Amino acid sequence: MNLLTSSMLTAMFILLLPIITSNTQLYKSNLYPHYVKTTISYAFTISMIPAMMFISSGQEMTISNWCWLSIQTLKLSLSFKLDYFSIIFIPVALFVTWSIMEFSMWYMHTDPYINQFFKYLLMFLITMMILVTANNLFQLFIGWEGVGIMSFLLIGWWYGRADANTAALQAILYNRIGDVGFIMAMAWFLTNLNAWNLQQIFITQHESLNMPLLGLLLAATGKSAQFGLHPWLPSAMEGPTPVSALLHSSTMVVAGVFLLIRFHPLMEQNKAMQTLTLCLGAITTLFTAICALTQNDIKKIVAFSTSSQLGLMIVTIGINQPYLAFLHICTHAFFKAMLFMCSGSIIHSLNDEQDIRKMGGLYKPMPFTTTSLIIGSLALTGMPFLTGFYSKDLIIETANTSYTNAWALLVTLIATSLTAAYSTRIMFFALLGQPRFNSLSPINENNPHLINSIKRLLIGSIFAGYLISHNIPPTTIPQMTMPCHLKLTALAMTIMGFILALELNLVAKNLKFKYPSNLFKFSNLLGYFPIVIHRLPSMMSLTMSQKSASMLLDMIWLENVLPKSISHFQMKMSTAVSNQKGLVKLYFLSFMITLTLSLLLLSFHE
Amino acid sequence: MSMVYVNIFLAFIVSLMGLLMYRSHLMSSLLCLEGMMLSLFIMMTMAVLNNHFTLASMTPIILLVFAACEAALGLSLLVMVSNTYGTDYVQNLNLLQC
Numbered sequence: 001m002n003l004l005t006s007s008m009l010t011a012m013f014i015l016l017l018p019i020i021t022s023n024t025q026l027y028k029s030n031l032y033p034h035y036v037k038t039t040i041s042y043a044f045t046i047s048m049i050p051a052m053m054f055i056s057s058g059q060e061m062t063i064s065n066w067c068w069l070s071i072q073t074l075k076l077s078l079s080f081k082l083d084y085f086s087i088i089f090i091p092v093a094l095f096v097t098w099s100i101m102e103f104s105m106w107y108m109h110t111d112p113y114i115n116q117f118f119k120y121l122l123m124f125l126i127t128m129m130i131l132v133t134a135n136n137l138f139q140l141f142i143g144w145e146g147v148g149i150m151s152f153l154l155i156g157w158w159y160g161r162a163d164a165n166t167a168a169l170q171a172i173l174y175n176r177i178g179d180v181g182f183i184m185a186m187a188w189f190l191t192n193l194n195a196w197n198l199q200q201i202f203i204t205q206h207e208s209l210n211m212p213l214l215g216l217l218l219a220a221t222g223k224s225a226q227f228g229l230h231p232w233l234p235s236a237m238e239g240p241t242p243v244s245a246l247l248h249s250s251t252m253v254v255a256g257v258f259l260l261i262r263f264h265p266l267m268e269q270n271k272a273m274q275t276l277t278l279c280l281g282a283i284t285t286l287f288t289a290i291c292a293l294t295q296n297d298i299k300k301i302v303a304f305s306t307s308s309q310l311g312l313m314i315v316t317i318g319i320n321q322p323y324l325a326f327l328h329i330c331t332h333a334f335f336k337a338m339l340f341m342c343s344g345s346i347i348h349s350l351n352d353e354q355d356i357r358k359m360g361g362l363y364k365p366m367p368f369t370t371t372s373l374i375i376g377s378l379a380l381t382g383m384p385f386l387t388g389f390y391s392k393d394l395i396i397e398t399a400n401t402s403y404t405n406a407w408a409l410l411v412t413l414i415a416t417s418l419t420a421a422y423s424t425r426i427m428f429f430a431l432l433g434q435p436r437f438n439s440l441s442p443i444n445e446n447n448p449h450l451i452n453s454i455k456r457l458l459i460g461s462i463f464a465g466y467l468i469s470h471n472i473p474p475t476t477i478p479q480m481t482m483p484c485h486l487k488l489t490a491l492a493m494t495i496m497g498f499i500l501a502l503e504l505n506l507v508a509k510n511l512k513f514k515y516p517s518n519l520f521k522f523s524n525l526l527g528y529f530p531i532v533i534h535r536l537p538s539m540m541s542l543t544m545s546q547k548s549a550s551m552l553l554d555m556i557w558l559e560n561v562l563p564k565s566i567s568h569f570q571m572k573m574s575t576a577v578s579n580q581k582g583l584v585k586l587y588f589l590s591f592m593i594t595l596t597l598s599l600l601l602l603s604f605h606e
Numbered sequence: 607m608s609m610v611y612v613n614i615f616l617a618f619i620v621s622l623m624g625l626l627m628y629r630s631h632l633m634s635s636l637l638c639l640e641g642m643m644l645s646l647f648i649m650m651t652m653a654v655l656n657n658h659f660t661l662a663s664m665t666p667i668i669l670l671v672f673a674a675c676e677a678a679l680g681l682s683l684l685v686m687v688s689n690t691y692g693t694d695y696v697q698n699l700n701l702l703q704c
Contacts, residue, residue, distance in 0.1 A: 584696050584699055585627075585628065585629075585696055588625065588626035588627065588628075588635075589626060589627060591626055592622070592623065592626035592627065595622075
């Protein structure tokens with residue numbers, strides 16, 4: 001009996017403490033943010049204990065506590081699954097959240113509701129923990145919905161702004177569509193396998209698992225912003241930068257990918273599902289990379305970068321490598337959160353300016369931010385031996401040597417080079433060249449909160465890949481031998497993307513901007529997807545329902561077919577047959593003629 | 607049948623023709639209606655008196671009473687039409703169309 005159970009549950013319980021004490025005086029003081037930050041740092045250190053134990057001895061555990069209710073043959077209880085995925089993800093998530101909390105102590109310093117902000121962030125973290133450690137689908141659903149709700153509250157943090165409210169509502173709606181898939185999968189599991197806990201699902205054999213896996217794929221599409229349900233993620237940048245850093249880069253959007261990773265024993269056997277996942281991820285990664293090329297808001301570019309990396313994770317699941325996808329989740333959290341924090345530092349220093357066309361020449365005034373931005377971008381593009389290399393390069397290698405859909409692999413390679421292109425674009429416009437911003441904004445990055453938090457993630461971005469990938473237990477074996485040109489493909493594509501983007505930016509720097517071409521418009525307007533999809537289906541469905549309910553049912557069937565048509569018909573017929581036109585004289589005449597005729601006829605009858 | 611009955615019967619027929627065929631005034635049909643009533647009264651009196659049918663001696667009086675009622679009714683309708691349209695032309699009575 002060792003410390004795994006108690007330390008993990010202690011770490012989880014520590015996270016609950018600031019929520020429980022939110023009724024006390026502490027919540028109203030201005031020490032509350034500091035208290036929350038130190039709570040998370042303690043939770044991180046305590047959660048490293050189970051991580052070390054897992055790394056050294058490979059011990060996994062399932063904790064089944066309190067039986068909630070039993071519905072005939074289904075037993076729902078509170079159970080935590082501490083296996084490879086959750087034990088490694090929890091310290092990573094807590095580390096990143098710790099840095100983000102410290103960053104938001106600087107970023108949201110002047111906000112009067114900063115205590116509520118920290119409470120919301122903490123509640124989000126708790127629901128994310130629930131999601132990650134859930135052993136049955138019901139608990140996972142609780143965490144799933146919880147992160148959705150906290151995302152809504154946090155995106156609409158500045159609720160006086162109409163765009164923020166629209167973006168929050170958009171996030172909820174798109175996530176809801178994904179939830180339909182989740183509930184369908186839950187219903188299928190309940191009726192066919194009589195279980196909601198993962199162990200029984202994986203053991204029970206069924207001849208065709210297409211339906212629940214489709215449902216789970218839909219859920220992942222909604223939550224992880226894959227193509228078709230993706231517009232909410234760039235719109236979610238209306239929230240404050242710490243929210244973007246925590247939710248929409250590291251933690252919430254990987255929930256969908258995490259769900260698919262959890263169900264990898266089911267996906268291993270289903271080739272059709274894998275192909276579908278692969279193609280979906282490939283489309284997503286290429287489309288969002290194309291959209292990221294011409295955006296002008298620095299946070300939107302990073303959001304599209306997140307979306308592209310999520311597509312890459314889905315591609316990895318599609319080539320049957322769930323452990324690599326998980327590794328990419330962990331490493332991606334570090335540098336993406338850091339990229340968002342650097343953007344936040346730039347934005348605040350330039351007095352809330354988010355347009356990269358109005359930044360420039362920040363290389364000298366903000367050296368630390370410049371350093372971390374460049375290192376983060378390099379890690380993102382997979383520079384050898386930084387963090388991203390250990391996961392991204394392995395993914396590209398495995399994709400190159402696997403026997404699957406060649407189109408999807410080609411698209412992924414193109415998206416890799418586009419990643420380098422838009423990263424170069426960010427660096428070029430924000431950091432290099434002559435300044436294009438107002439000269440009166442006080443550029444100051446000397447706050448210890450800012451520096452320490454970015455510094456921690458910087459160390460993580462450089463070393464975490466190495467540390468994690470050399471300490472985890474062996475999983476599916478990556479491809480060890482391949483031809484030289486395949487091994488160097490990822491590096492070559494990245495370098496090509498860098499050079500092309502740099503050349504184009506330098507050449508076009510002083511040229512006059514003519515009318516945008518069609519390709520530019522396609523990329524800038526996000527492929528016309530939100531414009532079309534937000535208006536056309538809703539208008540069509542509303543018109544169709546109005547036509548069917550009001551026109552068809554009410555006015556045609558209930559009004560016109562029997563009642564009105566009968567009366568109309570009768571009136572027409574009676575008008576045609578009875579021709580009373582008020583011609584009194586003619587009627588009298590006909591009366592007389594009848595009389596005469598009858599008299600004449602009858603008088604000659606014998 | 608004797609000549610006098612034929613004569614009065616012919617008067618009735620002529621009045622009937624006048625009732626059913628008139629040009630424009632409603633008054634002319636009312637007058638013909640009075641003519642019909644008159645010929646009926648004469649015929650009834652002649653029949654009662656010639657056949658010494660004393661029990662039916664009051665029928666001409668009753669006929670006169672009903673004729674008076676009906677004449678009053680016809681005249682009131684004429685007055686209504688004349689109030690609405692100013693004249694009693696029959697072609698005014700064309701509102702009741704289907």
